[in-house]
Amino acid sequence: MTTDRQETPAALAEHTQEDKGAGTATDAQAPRPLLEIEDLRVDFHGRRGITHAVRGLSLSMGREKIGIVGESGSGKSVTGRSILRLIRPPGVVRARRMVFDGIDLLSADERTMRAIRGDRIAMIMQDPKFSLNPVMRVGDQIAEAFRVHRRVSRREAKERALEMLKAVRIRDPERVYHAWPHELSGGMGQRVMIAMMLIPEPDLLIADEPTSALDVTVAMQVLAIMDDLVSSRGMGLMFISHDLDLVASFCDRVIIMYAGRVMEVIEAKRLHEAQHPYTRGLLASLPRIDEPREWLQTLKRDPAWLEEA
């Protein structure tokens, strides 16, 4: 195959949207945001006191690529998991408003949430191997996802699973299909998770560090798949990443988080012009291929940041 544009995987191309109702590409122009969060707060109650993981986060996003960056522990993953209501006790989630495509996520019953999870909102977890079933062959897990979401025959599910593996640039899909999760390299596990999460054609994909284990050429091709889903199907993408340069070149907007809050929201291509000292500090700590230095700058945190935003 020698197309000069990478093709959207066939498995995704012939999508069937009939049972998904509203929220497909056709109303991409609709003014209603895909996701609105107001004043999200997540606390973890432990024996040694309370961790305030998210402290009043508000955001609104459409069918766009929104990057979420911020230092470790700033609440990026917890925010993603809160949207899917995957925070378990002793974690406590509160918000003034949390609405996905007209559905109130705060008051939705567990049955509604189950229908949303993995179908309309999918999340690629930060730790791919942890999310795969260790005692089930990789291919069977993908095929099962197809059968659950697309109601296809066993044989077709297998064919499509192989196609998905190829789409995420797995070199020998047959071998990987029959592999156990522990037999995958770090980047292979990550791509398997991406493949699985794309199968239901979610309206919102929360991708938590989806390419951190991929080499840069493969990462770029995998990002292109997500990019195409945003532009052709109007998927919304919440892209959580530590890679500031990648986010700047890939996303539309970037949310910068600090200590459970949004410090600033900035147009991705202007990320390098950000003025906030926290964002500047993050940018300054990057090593650069063309600027050798002995020691890297680290962040000097200002207590005043905790009161901001």
Add this chain to the structure above:
Amino acid sequence: MTAADTPAIAVKDLSVVFGQGREAFQAVRGVSFQVREGETYGLVGESGSGKSTVLRAITGLAPVTGGRMEIFGQPLGHDRDAAFCRTVQMVFQDPYASLHPRRTIDATLSEPLIIHGIGDRQERAERVLKALADVGLGPEFRFRYPHQLSGGQRQRVAIARALMLEPKIVLLDEPTSALDVSIQAEVLNLLKRLKDEHGLTYVLVSHNLAVIAHMCERLAVMQHGRFVEEMTVEQLRAGTPREEYTRNLLDAARGYDREKAARFAAMEALEEE
């Protein structure tokens, strides 16, 4: 041969095959390299190309089917003894899998000391606190469990554990890919400082070419279980690799671009034909 000439690590014609018969898969195909004492040697390359497997072969965790490996001139046989563990430690790629879910951080960090009979309770507690401080974690983390930590915090614990026995060689598999850029800077500074202070030798696997350029003197680029080229950091910085694959890596590292992605896909499709 004088001690100074003896490489810290010498690997010759290493091959690793997983599985048997029809299922056999050769993950490493005749890899050779040497790392001098005090050097940091980088491994980059395609996902699934065998980088982690090379490190695991050195630590005795991969089915080696051919080749020779030496640590400070000592040939490695099948088993790794206690002395090996004190000399060579590894930080694994996957911080979830490498931390026991039901052990507190304190138990995880004390374990190597207990196994090797180092210190009494009091001394061990002090070393655990110092190790936590070294990787930028406060004492409040000591009795937490892995699931109570963010991804970056877990990885710092994994690094702290590898350093508990004060090894001479540390194999670092993507040590900072789960970290935010500021903690990454702290950890890289820490790794450099420890290297200076203790004369450590590192092998560093990373997808981040800027991290490799910052840390390493030399590096190898892997694809399909082989080294496609070995280069100096100066060559990497100057952007003058010999192989097209390495040039693509450098190109991709400059940022996302839809057309570039299409070009890589087309190149790979051609290669597969």
